[in-house]
Amino acid sequence: MSKPHDSDTNSIVICSVCHSNITDLVGVYQSPLNFAVVCRQCLSRFTQNDIEMMIGLFFLYGGFFGKLKNRTFSLDEVLSSLEMPINKEEVEEMNQRLMHQALIHGLKPFQFNQKLQLYTEE
Numbered sequence: 001m002s003k004p005h006d007s008d009t010n011s012i013v014i015c016s017v018c019h020s021n022i023t024d025l026v027g028v029y030q031s032p033l034n035f036a037v038v039c040r041q042c043l044s045r046f047t048q049n050d051i052e053m054m055i056g057l058f059f060l061y062g063g064f065f066g067k068l069k070n071r072t073f074s075l076d077e078v079l080s081s082l083e084m085p086i087n088k089e090e091v092e093e094m095n096q097r098l099m100h101q102a103l104i105h106g107l108k109p110f111q112f113n114q115k116l117q118l119y120t121e122e
């Protein structure tokens with residue numbers, strides 16, 4: 001993958017988190033791990049840890065932050081669509097998939113964690 005600075009002026013750089021077009025590369029974030037580029041808006045609303053986590057999840061499962069933001073995110077619904085984990089690796093994968101679903105519905109990581117906390121306390 002080439003760095004955005006090497007690309008010619010006709011190519012469009014897309015934010016790896018929210019998929020908005022980045023026309024001005026000044027002040028954007030570039031992941032040292034995979035060169036994914038993240039827009040300034042995402043930089044201001046997420047922590048760097050969150051950003052790296054999201055880049056990884058969208059790479060694995062597709063989609064982007066807020067893709068389905070007009071639909072309601074229901075933890076019950078998502079959980080019922082997933083197979084219940086039977087071992088530790090599967091628990092981890094399920095948690096990742098849950099977080100991914102929350103993100104494409106436009107939920108920020110901390111909002112999702114709050115929701116999950118409420119859910120487990122019920």
Ligand SMILES: [Zn+2]
Nearest residue numbers: 015018039042
């Ligand atoms: Zn963005």
